[in-house]
Amino acid sequence: MITVHCLQYSRGSRIVWLLEELGQTYELKNYDRTEAYRAPPELKAKHPLGKAPVIEDGDLVLAESAAILRYIDGRYGENRHSPEPGTHAHAHHDEWLDFVEGSMARSVIAAFWAKRNGGEIEPKMRDEFAAIMAYLGDTLENRRFLMGEKLMLADIQISYLLAMSEYAGVLQPHPKVTAYWERLRAIPTLQKTIEKTGPIMPRA
Template structure:
């Protein structure tokens, strides 16, 4: 059975969501945030950088949520969370899946960190964030999710950052993204993961 090292209010929810979708149980080991919202030292016993999520499978350790999602899809022979491989949509999906952490996360963090501390979001950070949210809204199109009705790996990957932005009221000027977040929260895997391990974003 897969072991998931899951930090509270973290990207680990992505992994639990996919496992729920796949109907696969796991041994979940939870870690609480510190008073400064950091990861506890106990996670450094699991991964040298104290990262979460991390999974263990048959003695092997796998880190990075994107890699873990792909690993689980391959392990369980799942092709329901990507478009068909012989289509352009498949490569559009792969690009969006990698875009989340390769491009969007850094931009979003520049707005999330000050907002989380109760400080004003710098104009440059808000402008950059809005540009990326417009890009995502255009990608969603008719929606409700990135590729229609069903959650793909890219949706699961994007959900964590969108959850933080929603929690910090940074989606107000982007109703399409707010609607997208509403649709994500209605997905059965999201519901199962958050009922089991708590919300993606910390409560107000």
């Protein structure tokens, strides 16, 4: 059985959400953040970097949420949340998975820490975030999800950064992306995930 080590207010919600989507049995171990908003030391017993999420599946220990999502969907989900390998759709889906933590994360995290520290996001990061929101908005113009009408790993992957953007107060000026986030969090399996892991973000 898979064990998920999930840090409070973290990307671990992605992993639990996919497992709930698949109806897969798992054990969940939640860890609270420290007062400094750090992972607790005991997570280092599971991974040398002390990061989360981390899963254990037999003798496999795996970190990095995109890698975990791909592994679980392939091993337990028959790749139901990924396009067919070798297709253009699969390549674009991989692009979205990498986009989230590659192109998108930097400006979202900058906005998050500006909010927590009572400051303002620097202009360069603000402009970068606006460009990303415009790109997402154009993509979602006639789509329910990033790849069309079906929930995919990329949608699960992006959910954490959308929650972070909402917390930081920078999502609301972008109605198409806000509507997309509202569609995602209305999905019963994400609601069930939040019941188990706690909220994705602290109260604003």
